[in-house]
Amino acid sequence: MGASIPQLLVNGVALGAAYALIALGFVLVINAVGAVNFAQGDLVMAGGFVAVTITEYLTPWANDNLPDLAFIGPRASAVGLGLVILPLTMVVMAVLGLLFSALAYAPLRHRPPVSVFISTIAVGLILQHGANAVFGPEPRVGPPLVVDGNFALGPITLSIQQLSVIFAAGCLITGTGLLLSRSQLGRQLRAVAQDPEMAEAIGISAGHCIAITFALAVALAGSAGMLLSNQFFVAPSDGGLFMLKAYIAVTVGGWGRLDGAAFAALLIGVFEVMMAAFVSYVMAEALLYAGVLLVLLVRPSGLLRETIQRRT
Amino acid sequence: MIRRVALLTVLTVHLAAVTATTVNAKDAYIPILVPITGFIALEGTAQRNGAIQALENAPEGVTVTYEVSDTSTSPEVAVTALHRALERGKPVAAAASIFGTQMLAMAPLAQRAGVPLITVSGTAKLTELGNPYIFRFFPGDGVVKVAHARYAVEVLGAKRPALLYQTTSYGQSGQAQLAKILKDLGAPLVFEEALAPSAKDMLPALAKLRAAKPDVILLHLHSGPTALAIRQAREAGINLPVVAGSAMHQPSTAKLLSQAQLSGVCAESAASPISESDAKLVAFTREFRTRFHTEPDAFALAQYDGINMVLAALKDGANNAEQVRNWLASHTFEGLAMTYKSDGKGNMAHDALIVCYDGASLVPTIVKRYHNVDGAL
Numbered sequence: 300m301g302a303s304i305p306q307l308l309v310n311g312v313a314l315g316a317a318y319a320l321i322a323l324g325f326v327l328v329i330n331a332v333g334a335v336n337f338a339q340g341d342l343v344m345a346g347g348f349v350a351v352t353i354t355e356y357l358t359p360w361a362n363d364n365l366p367d368l369a370f371i372g373p374r375a376s377a378v379g380l381g382l383v384i385l386p387l388t389m390v391v392m393a394v395l396g397l398l399f400s401a402l403a404y405a406p407l408r409h410r411p412p413v414s415v416f417i418s419t420i421a422v423g424l425i426l427q428h429g430a431n432a433v434f435g436p437e438p439r440v441g442p443p444l445v446v447d448g449n450f451a452l453g454p455i456t457l458s459i460q461q462l463s464v465i466f467a468a469g470c471l472i473t474g475t476g477l478l479l480s481r482s483q484l485g486r487q488l489r490a491v492a493q494d495p496e497m498a499e500a501i502g503i504s505a506g507h508c509i510a511i512t513f514a515l516a517v518a519l520a521g522s523a524g525m526l527l528s529n530q531f532f533v534a535p536s537d538g539g540l541f542m543l544k545a546y547i548a549v550t551v552g553g554w555g556r557l558d559g560a561a562f563a564a565l566l567i568g569v570f571e572v573m574m575a576a577f578v579s580y581v582m583a584e585a586l587l588y589a590g591v592l593l594v595l596l597v598r599p600s601g602l603l604r605e606t607i608q609r610r611t
Numbered sequence: 612m613i614r615r616v617a618l619l620t621v622l623t624v625h626l627a628a629v630t631a632t633t634v635n636a637k638d639a640y641i642p643i644l645v646p647i648t649g650f651i652a653l654e655g656t657a658q659r660n661g662a663i664q665a666l667e668n669a670p671e672g673v674t675v676t677y678e679v680s681d682t683s684t685s686p687e688v689a690v691t692a693l694h695r696a697l698e699r700g701k702p703v704a705a706a707a708s709i710f711g712t713q714m715l716a717m718a719p720l721a722q723r724a725g726v727p728l729i730t731v732s733g734t735a736k737l738t739e740l741g742n743p744y745i746f747r748f749f750p751g752d753g754v755v756k757v758a759h760a761r762y763a764v765e766v767l768g769a770k771r772p773a774l775l776y777q778t779t780s781y782g783q784s785g786q787a788q789l790a791k792i793l794k795d796l797g798a799p800l801v802f803e804e805a806l807a808p809s810a811k812d813m814l815p816a817l818a819k820l821r822a823a824k825p826d827v828i829l830l831h832l833h834s835g836p837t838a839l840a841i842r843q844a845r846e847a848g849i850n851l852p853v854v855a856g857s858a859m860h861q862p863s864t865a866k867l868l869s870q871a872q873l874s875g876v877c878a879e880s881a882a883s884p885i886s887e888s889d890a891k892l893v894a895f896t897r898e899f900r901t902r903f904h905t906e907p908d909a910f911a912l913a914q915y916d917g918i919n920m921v922l923a924a925l926k927d928g929a930n931n932a933e934q935v936r937n938w939l940a941s942h943t944f945e946g947l948a949m950t951y952k953s954d955g956k957g958n959m960a961h962d963a964l965i966v967c968y969d970g971a972s973l974v975p976t977i978v979k980r981y982h983n984v985d986g987a988l
Binding site for chain 1: 647648649650652653655656684778804805806807809810811812814815816818819821834835838839846847848863866867905
């Protein structure tokens with residue numbers, strides 16, 4: 300059991316990193332429109348299927364045009380293809396985010412937030428049933444980011460895909476943080492999130508900024524979907540699980556806090572894996588919910604308090 | 612806006628009228644109430660396809676109408692689907708969910724309405740409730756788990772088996788049967804862990820399993836989790852033989868794994884249509900592929916056989932649900948997968964088989980057949 304601890308930790312961090320990407324998108328939408336996006340989990344699932352579809356188109360091309368790397372592994376022609384598929388998936392998902400914003404949010408913009416979150420539930424169901432109709436109910440395997448397989452580090456076996464997920468998620472989380480804190484676009488997005496009317500008054504188009512926020516949130520969900528689809532497969536019914544984990548991460552991390560959501564998501568990933576390993580899966584789940592209740596009881600605003608404290 | 616609402620209303624009324632007309636016709640009515648969304652959609656879709664193929668090939672002189680309702684994954688949805696089917700007409704029988712939790716919820720309603728439920732659910736408890744309207748055409752855990760355990764112990768020589776099973780009623784039923792049979796065979800479980808269907812990372816369970824030093828891994832999981840467990844075990848360097856539940860015989864489960872990962876993997880099942888060379892089964896498989904663009908599995912074949920037995924009852928003169936029930940309870944039927952006969956509790960299937968993957972093909976080979984396991988034939 301002791302020899303498995305490093306791999307368990309890597310798995311926990313990788314799972315948490317993917318949850319963090321989902322939770323970041325979740326917080327971005329909450330901040331931008333003040334409503335919970337209940338389709339976030341299904342958007343993760345959609346990202347997985349987009350990645351599977353792109354892979355099906357790109358693999359024959361890669362087999363014909365890329366050098367034969369058979370010495371690396373059985374699917375050697377596809378080595379590194381995931382590095383192309385990830386940005387392509389994010390672009391497709393960003394376009395889906397713009398559509399989402401135009402169809403499910405914009406018409407309800409001046410209605411109470413409850414209308415928006417019901418609309419997001421509808422979008423989630425459409426995505427789930429659409430995936431079932433188009434791809435069928437069976438799970439599919441997504442592409443690895445770099446390559447399938449493991450490598451041995453002394454007595455420890457580490458998964459290349461899990462390490463790749465941690466690296467890619469780290470880059471995307473850092474990139475999102477930098478975009479929001481250092482760029483003019485990020486400042487505009489934050490301004491609209493804080494006070495859309497004041498932002499409009501100084502010449503920022505709130506509508507455009509909200510659409511961009513949706514695109515960014517959905518692209519992040521899509522990236523998580525792609526990263527998870529290789530190790531854990533993707534099936535039309537997977538959305539609910541991801542949605543739940545994102546919701547818990549945001550609640551524990553602090554509503555509206557990007558850093559809080561990312562931190563809590565990592566914590567949840569590691570907690571789940573280590574508790575399952577040292578106690579049991581059933582207890583891990585029970586303890587996770589007990590932990591959430593405890594946080595809500597002791598620190599209702601989450602581990603990191605919301606700066607403006609609009610919602611807590 | 613008002614015109615749109617009016618148009619929608621007219622369309623809705625028209626659709627409702629069309630549906631009512633279809634169902635109220637004098638044909639025998641057989642609703643198909645199966646999960647085609649949710650975590651058990653793969654198995655439910657196979658069930659639906661098997662039922663449809665049987666109904667579309669109804670024998671001459673038997674006219675049947677059918678409609679498909681998705682029961683998803685909750686008992687409430689399944690009960691509502693059965694309620695609706697009963698409101699729409701008097702079914703002579705219903706193809707009912709593979710998901711044991713849903714079957715347990717639907718069973719009392721079916722008994723009150725006097726409608727036989729034709730299912731492929733393996734949950735043992737289902738036929739132990741004394742409900743005369745349940746007919747199970749897939750061998751229950753009391754049959755397949757005997758084959759599962761005996762193959763592991765008697766053929767693979769296992770003495771220290773370890774088990775991963777699902778937290779659902781399906782999983783708990785299989786776990787109870789396996790634990791008892793293995794103990795009786797002198798090879799009690801050295802490790803067991805329940806996993807929720809949503810569990811994705813199996814490494815924690817596999818790490819504990821490895822620490823228990825088993826000599827064979829037994830799996831009683833749904834399709835996706837079965838593939839996840841085998842893949843993650845192989846990636847973690849756990850290359851023990853695996854004897855999995857019936858989900859592993861499904862072609863779509865095998866597709867999730869590489870041939871190397873499938874090496875040393877066996878599974879219990881009622882049948883494996885794609886592995887058979889019998890002419891009738893080959894014809895069934897060919898038609899199934901053409902009709903549904905996918906490979907048939909044992910669930911599809913069992914549901915096909917079950918509905919065919921109902922159609923045989925109708926052809927033999929049964930013309931209402933009660934007569935169909937009596938016919939099912941008292942006759943023997945030669946299906947494509949096996950011979951079906953009720954054991955008095957509604958268990959119609961009594962054979963099981965073991966398939967194994969050789970690591971070179973995604974089509975498994977039938978390595979052992981267990982006939983009349985419970986002695987009901």
